Structure formats: C-alpha cells, structure tokens
Amino acid sequence: MVQITFVEPSGSSTELNVPEGWSLMQAAVTNGVDGIVAECGGSCVCATCHVYVDPERLAEVLPPSEDEIELLDGVKAERRPNSRLSCQIKATPELAGLTITIPECQT
Amino acid sequence: MTQSDPHIVIVGAGQAGLQAAETLRSNAFDGRITLLGNEPHPPYHRPPLSKAWLTDELNPGQLSIRDVSVLERKNIDFRAGVRVSAIDIEDRSVLLHGGDRLAYTGLMLATGATPRRLPHNGAAGDAIRVLRSREDADRIALGLKDCAERELPLIVIGGGFIGLEIAASARKLGIAVTVLEAAPRLLERAFTRELSDWYAQLHLSHGAHLVFDARIASIDATSDGATTIQLADGRSFVAGLAVAGIGVRPNDELAQAAGIACDNGILVDDCGCTSAPNIVAAGDCTVRRLSDGTLLRLESVQNAVEQGRAAALALLGTRKPFVATPWFWSDQYDIKLQIAGLSRGADSHVVRGDMTGHSFSIFHFRAGRLIAVDSINAAKDHMLARQIIGGEVSPTVEQVNDPSFNLATLRAK
Ligand SMILES: Cc1cc2nc3c(=O)[nH]c(=O)nc-3n(C[C@H](O)[C@H](O)[C@H](O)COP(=O)(O)OP(=O)(O)OC[C@H]3O[C@@H](n4cnc5c(N)ncnc54)[C@H](O)[C@@H]3O)c2cc1C
Ligand code: FES
Numbered sequence: 001m002v003q004i005t006f007v008e009p010s011g012s013s014t015e016l017n018v019p020e021g022w023s024l025m026q027a028a029v030t031n032g033v034d035g036i037v038a039e040c041g042g043s044c045v046c047a048t049c050h051v052y053v054d055p056e057r058l059a060e061v062l063p064p065s066e067d068e069i070e071l072l073d074g075v076k077a078e079r080r081p082n083s084r085l086s087c088q089i090k091a092t093p094e095l096a097g098l099t100i101t102i103p104e105c106q107t
Numbered sequence: 108m109t110q111s112d113p114h115i116v117i118v119g120a121g122q123a124g125l126q127a128a129e130t131l132r133s134n135a136f137d138g139r140i141t142l143l144g145n146e147p148h149p150p151y152h153r154p155p156l157s158k159a160w161l162t163d164e165l166n167p168g169q170l171s172i173r174d175v176s177v178l179e180r181k182n183i184d185f186r187a188g189v190r191v192s193a194i195d196i197e198d199r200s201v202l203l204h205g206g207d208r209l210a211y212t213g214l215m216l217a218t219g220a221t222p223r224r225l226p227h228n229g230a231a232g233d234a235i236r237v238l239r240s241r242e243d244a245d246r247i248a249l250g251l252k253d254c255a256e257r258e259l260p261l262i263v264i265g266g267g268f269i270g271l272e273i274a275a276s277a278r279k280l281g282i283a284v285t286v287l288e289a290a291p292r293l294l295e296r297a298f299t300r301e302l303s304d305w306y307a308q309l310h311l312s313h314g315a316h317l318v319f320d321a322r323i324a325s326i327d328a329t330s331d332g333a334t335t336i337q338l339a340d341g342r343s344f345v346a347g348l349a350v351a352g353i354g355v356r357p358n359d360e361l362a363q364a365a366g367i368a369c370d371n372g373i374l375v376d377d378c379g380c381t382s383a384p385n386i387v388a389a390g391d392c393t394v395r396r397l398s399d400g401t402l403l404r405l406e407s408v409q410n411a412v413e414q415g416r417a418a419a420l421a422l423l424g425t426r427k428p429f430v431a432t433p434w435f436w437s438d439q440y441d442i443k444l445q446i447a448g449l450s451r452g453a454d455s456h457v458v459r460g461d462m463t464g465h466s467f468s469i470f471h472f473r474a475g476r477l478i479a480v481d482s483i484n485a486a487k488d489h490m491l492a493r494q495i496i497g498g499e500v501s502p503t504v505e506q507v508n509d510p511s512f513n514l515a516t517l518r519a520k
Binding site: 019022026029030031032034037039040041042043044045046047067070071073074107 | 133152154155158168169171172173174176177180181408409412413431434436438443445485486487489490491493494515
C-alpha cells in the first residue's frame with residue numbers, strides 16, 4: 001500500500017492507501033474523492049482526470065508519455081508545469097506520502 | 108414520512124444513473140435518493156469489456172466505477188439486482204419486480220440499451236453471443252479460451268466499433284478471426300470511405316479476415332458447441348465462438364408503457380426532460396430532439412455522464428443544457444481513435460497528417476464550417492477539435508489543408 005493524499009477542489013483532503021500498481025485515478029474515484037471525473041476509465045483519451053502533483057516531488061514521478069502530454073494541452077483547468085493525468089500515474093513505493101491536488105473543473 | 112418528502116428514484120445504475128445520483132448530492136439535494144439497478148454489480152465501466160477486459164489486462168477493481176461504500180457515505184440507497192417493471196405516473200410511483208411499490212417525487216430513467224440480435228432461428232440461444240454486460244464479456248472470454256484450445260476461429264458478425272474491438276482483442280490473443288460485414292465496408296455510417304479502408308487494412312495487417320456484403324442465410328449450432336454460419340452466396344464458416352455486434356435498441360419499454368413520448372428511445376430535450384412532468388431520462392435509452400427538430404441518438408460514456416448531470420439538475424429545477432461537443436473513442440490494436448463532433452451531413456473532408464503512417468486526423472466540414480474530427484493516434488488534434496467545434500471561429504478548409512497553419516491559434520481564449 002502506498003499512502004497518497006488527495007486535496008479536493010473544496011480544500012478538504014483525503015488520505016488513501018493505494019494498492020501498488022493501481023493508478024491514482026482509480027484509487028481516487030473508487031473511493032469517492034471529489035473532482036476527478038475520469039470519463040474514459042483510464043484509457044488516456046478523455047483528460048478528465050487532471051491533477052497537480054506536489055511540485056517539490058514532480059521529478060520522482062515517471063514522466064508523461066507523448067499521448068498524455070498531448071491530452072494535457074486540452075485540460076479544462078489551468079495547465080501547469082506539474083499538471084498530470086492521474087490515470088497515468090501508478091502507485092509505487094517511491095511515491096509514498098505524495099500530495100495530489102485536484103483542480104476546480106474537469107469538463 | 109409524508110407523500111411529499113423529496114425522494115428521487117433512479118432506474119438503471121450505469122454511468123448515467125450514477126452520475127445523476129452524485130450530481131443530486133453535490134448540488135445540495137438532501138432528500139432520499141434510490142438508485143435501482145437490475146445487474147448484480149455496482150456501476151462499472153462498459154468500454155473495457157470489448158478491450159482490455161477480454162485480453163485479461165484489467166483486474167475487477169479497475170472495472171468498477173465506485174466502491175459501494177462511497178455510495179453509502181453519500182447516502183445513496185443503491186440496490187443491486189432490482190428490476191423496475193412499471194411506472195405509475197398518476198400515482199407517482201414505480202412498481203418493482205416482485206410487487207413492491209416505491210413512491211417518488213422525481214424520477215430518472217437511465218435504463219441503457221440492449222444489443223440487437225440476428226433474426227435467424229439459430230441465433231436465439233447461445234450460438235450467437237452479444238456483448239453488453241460483464242456476464243456477457245466473461246462468457247465471451249471463456250469462448251475465446253475455447254477457440255484457442257480447439258484452434259477454431261472467432262466469427263464476428265458486424266464490423267462496428269464493438270465487433271472490431273472484440274476482433275482486435277482476439278487477434279491479440281492469437282485467435283483466428285473473421286469479421287462478416289453486411290455493408291461493402293467497415294463502419295459505413297461513421298467513417299468516410301478512406302477511413303473505412305484504412306481500418307480494413309489495419310485488421311488485415313493483424314491477420315484478421317474480412318468479408319463484406321455478407322448476407323447471412325442460416326445459423327446452426329453443431330453438437331460439439333461450434334456454430335456454422337452460412338452466407339447467401341453459399342460460403343460457410345465454422346466458429347468456435349460467434350459474436351454479433353449489430354447495434355443496440357434503447358431500453359424505452361418502461362417509458363412507452365407509461366405513455367411517455369418515445370421515438371426509438373425516450374424523447375428528451377437538451378436538459379434530459381421527457382414529456383412527463385418530474386420525469387427525466389439520460390444516456391443510451393434516450394433520443395434527443397435538437398433545436399433544428401432533428402433527432403440525435405448517441406451511445407457514449409460522455410453522453411451518459413453529461414446528460415445524467417443535466418437531467419439531475421433539471422429535477423432540481425435548474426436548466427443547464429448539455430451542449431458540449433460530443434466525443435467518443437475506440438481502441439483497436441495499438442490504434443487510438445478519438446472522434447469529436449458529429450460528421451453526419453458533412454460535405455467535405457480534409458486529411459491532416461499522413462494516412463500512410465499511424466497518426467493523422469480527418470476534418471469534416473459542412474458548408475465551410477468544421478463539424479467533426481476523427482483522430483487516429485493524434486490526441487492533440489482531438490483535444491483541439493473538442494475546443495473549437497461549435498465555437499465562434501471555424502478553421503477554413505484551406506487552413507486545415509495547410510500543414511504549417513497552427514490550429515491552436517483558433518482556440519477560444
Ligand atoms: C462493449 C462495449 C464497449 C463500449 N466502448 C465504448 C467506448 O470505447 N467509448 C464510449 O464512449 N462508449 C463505449 N460504449 C458505450 C457506453 O458504455 C455506453 O454508452 C454507456 O455505458 C451508457 O451508459 P448508460 O448509463 O446510459 O447505460 P448502461 O450503462 O447500459 O446502464 C443502464 C443500466 O440500467 C439497467 N436497467 C435497464 N432496465 C432496468 C430496469 N427496468 N430496472 C432496473 N435496471 C434496469 C441495465 O441493466 C444497466 O445496468 C461501449 C459499450 C459496450 C457495451
Ligand atoms: S481517465 Fe481518461 S484520461 Fe485519465
């Protein structure tokens with residue numbers, strides 16, 4: 001289990017123990033964390049699972065694929081250097097304690 | 108409790124029904140919400156059923172959309188395995204299979220759709236499978252294992268999205284595949300001829316066989332569990348597993364029986380309102396009347412989610428029309444297709460990128476305006492299309508034709 005903190009658009013935060021190998025999107029939506037829509041269920045086609053990764057630890061997360069970068073161009077909320085699609089980030093032990101912030105809107 | 112305590116009943120616990128329940132809660136509705144679904148599972152994703160689920164690349168947790176505990180926490184009374192058998196509009200109640208009655212103050216119909224079946228005698232039993240539910244997918248997955256063991260092919264009837272995805276999944280598993288298509292090309296209604304041909308090449312290059320203009324004359328289950336399919340031209344195919352993907356029929360029977368207006372789907376406006384007061388509908392079971400009077404039926408996750416949200420808000424008295432650009436996707440082999448907009452009625456088409464390669468987009472225009480874009484491994488074009496279609500400025504045919512023109516400059520600020 002990898003501990004990840006999700007900060008919802010309302011500002012409230014939820015700590016989840018995410019099974020290794022699960023995507024952060026999957027952990028968030030099955031546990032009812034607000035603000036991630038994930039219309040495509042993790043197929044990397046919808047860009048509605050946009051999150052901001054703790055900028056301090058951005059380098060520890062595997063970099064985005066070309067597909068993900070292209071989708072990030074079209075996210076609804078502000079695109080920032082630490083923008084990622086949460087369905088493309090897999091929980092690994094290195095990410096323990098990571099904080100993920102969810103933007104105001106996805107669609 | 109009095110009759111008028113707010114109680115919203117949602118029939119159908121798929122994408123649309125779930126979205127509606129959660130939208131009600133997140134918009135401060137604090138009355139009762141009952142979410143009734145006749146399947147034994149909490150809401151799950153259907154798109155993977157023809158894709159990664161068949162190739163065993165997903166765990167069951169990844170199929171589920173929400174954990175039941177989340178629904179409990181949100182005080183959504185989710186009941187699995189419960190079928191609604193009638194709506195009593197006068198009495199404002201629904202009748203459950205088994206005889207119980209449930210009174211509502213607002214009702215949402217999100218009953219989805221049912222795969223069409225072939226009319227042939229032999230197609231009735233297990234000889235020809237269809238794919239809609241998790242159980243359907245699990246039976247198909249078993250059938251594929253059987254095909255692999257007995258070295259028998261999969262026959263897919265219908266070269267639409269679901270059929271072609273199943274074909275691609277089977278090829279990934281090394282199973283021989285033949286697709287029987289009644290039309291002269293794949294996805295005739297959705298694709299231009301050149302894109303149909305491109306997809307045909309894709310399947311051929313992965314070793315699938317394609318048969319066009321296929322008229323099925325008869326279907327027979329053989330005693331050893333195989334299925335023989337005979338075409339009108341005399342050709343005959345033996346399948347270890349036969350699956351039909353020939354479209355769906357919207358589940359509008361409940362609404363029809365209650366006198367709610369239907370026309371191959373429950374008729375709704377752009378907020379999901381039906382012809383009956385306090386009854387809304389969303390998702391695959393609906394058909395939308397557009398402002399120009401034409402009817403639009405969409406079968407997509409986006410439509411279910413956005414319509415589910417709009418319909419829930421309508422029940423709360425807020426009209427927030429669903430106007431987003433429609434979009435859809437399909438995964439076959441390593442090819443990601445994303446479609447933005449609706450290409451029906453297009454009068455010209457422009458290819459951007461290189462169709463001999465594996466990344467390009469087809470831009471569809473009507474009367475000089477961009478109405479749809481089909482992107483093949485070109486997520487950037489797709490995202491851009493979703494932002495500019497239906498907006499104030501449309502690119503011109505010349506601009507799209509010019510590879511040096513940067514389409515991003517047209518994005519609404
Ligand atoms: C194999 C497959 C692949 C797909 N791939 C894609 C894709 O790649 N991209 C895409 O955008 N879309 C895809 N779709 C379509 C998408 O899944 C649907 O458009 C979407 O699920 C529709 O959601 P819905 O809530 O309207 O209906 P459903 O998800 O069908 O939910 C309706 C529910 O209501 C229940 N129900 C019906 N009648 C009653 C009753 N009387 N009482 C109680 N419950 C009832 C049904 O059993 C069902 O559980 C795919 C669909 C399938 C089957
Ligand atoms: S869930 Fe669709 S892109 Fe991440």
